[in-house]
Amino acid sequence: MPHPDTWLKPLPQGLYCEPGGFFIDPSRVVDRAVITHAHSDHARPGHKAVLATRETLALMRARMGEKRAGGHLQALAYGETIGIGGVKLWLQPAGHVLGSAQVAMEYRGTRVVVSGDYKRTPDPTCAPFQPIACDVFVTEATFGLPIFLHPPPEHETARLLASVALFPDRTHVVGCYSLGKCQRLIALLRRAGWDAPVYLHPALLAMSLVYQNHGIPLGDIGPLRMTDRLAGAIVLAPPGSAVPLAKNPLIVAASGWMRVRQRAKASGAELPLILSDHADWAELNRTIDDTGASEVWVTHGWEAPLIHAAGQRGIKGRALRLIGYGEEDDPSVAAQEIVA
Numbered sequence: 001m002p003h004p005d006t007w008l009k010p011l012p013q014g015l016y017c018e019p020g021g022f023f024i025d026p027s028r029v030v031d032r033a034v035i036t037h038a039h040s041d042h043a044r045p046g047h048k049a050v051l052a053t054r055e056t057l058a059l060m061r062a063r064m065g066e067k068r069a070g071g072h073l074q075a076l077a078y079g080e081t082i083g084i085g086g087v088k089l090w091l092q093p094a095g096h097v098l099g100s101a102q103v104a105m106e107y108r109g110t111r112v113v114v115s116g117d118y119k120r121t122p123d124p125t126c127a128p129f130q131p132i133a134c135d136v137f138v139t140e141a142t143f144g145l146p147i148f149l150h151p152p153p154e155h156e157t158a159r160l161l162a163s164v165a166l167f168p169d170r171t172h173v174v175g176c177y178s179l180g181k182c183q184r185l186i187a188l189l190r191r192a193g194w195d196a197p198v199y200l201h202p203a204l205l206a207m208s209l210v211y212q213n214h215g216i217p218l219g220d221i222g223p224l225r226m227t228d229r230l231a232g233a234i235v236l237a238p239p240g241s242a243v244p245l246a247k248n249p250l251i252v253a254a255s256g257w258m259r260v261r262q263r264a265k266a267s268g269a270e271l272p273l274i275l276s277d278h279a280d281w282a283e284l285n286r287t288i289d290d291t292g293a294s295e296v297w298v299t300h301g302w303e304a305p306l307i308h309a310a311g312q313r314g315i316k317g318r319a320l321r322l323i324g325y326g327e328e329d330d331p332s333v334a335a336q337e338i339v340a
């Protein structure tokens, strides 16, 4: 059986499956791309052919426009298998954002799973992560340090609602990423009993409509209007964007990075909420173990601590050092993405 490193290779464009002739989440324009999810650091415009879930393709179209989303777009449902150049491939939920998928590949008797970005904490806006048994597990390590242990999301939503109750005359302006974080926060607020309208910046509204079109209920959402009563309202906007209609705005930031004091300070937020769409340290390690893989390859993030921890459990580690990933959850970068 050929070892997976003979047929799956990190190239400057990204991870390349040689017998299949495709890249996974390439950072440059390629002929054939398999895309794990629609975040801008994974789904780049202009590939000749794109294979992804139906939801990811819809989000890519909404974000980039039909033409830039790619030449030939092919949808693959979760669990549906296809053969490409002798490689059996299928997609499985990654629990990261709507449509996010792990890419499972089998070639000549070995199986590799590329996780893409993922989390294990339940998220009402996307299908839950499903561990797949494999020989090599390719993981991200955005929060691959033992200090990263995310609090329960309900805890953070409760902090936001407590602040709204405490300052009923102020508009709470929550800076959050347009794809994933925004919709998850709305869904969490609905679960916590907030049934008032949630006002959205246009970039966030476009993504939220795709969610609603794919059966994810978000309740009463819409753009801000002059006539709306904004004292005590919750407005979601890209981090750092101006919301001129807001009344005595109270700035909130929602990101996994808010766990880091300097980042929380730099965000300028009065109320930093720790809300991450990436696995924390415990989830990363549990997931590696769940796959039963004898080898773990780390695409990006804090790879050294994770590889060290896996090594102590007898799992061989390898840092792929792929470039161009991992910043969509960083609020300072997210703001630039919206402008681009």
Ligand SMILES: [Zn+2]
Pocket: 037, 039, 042, 096, 117, 328
């Ligand atoms: Zn992502």
Ligand SMILES: [Zn+2]
Pocket: 039, 041, 042, 117, 325, 326, 327, 328
């Ligand atoms: Zn990412």
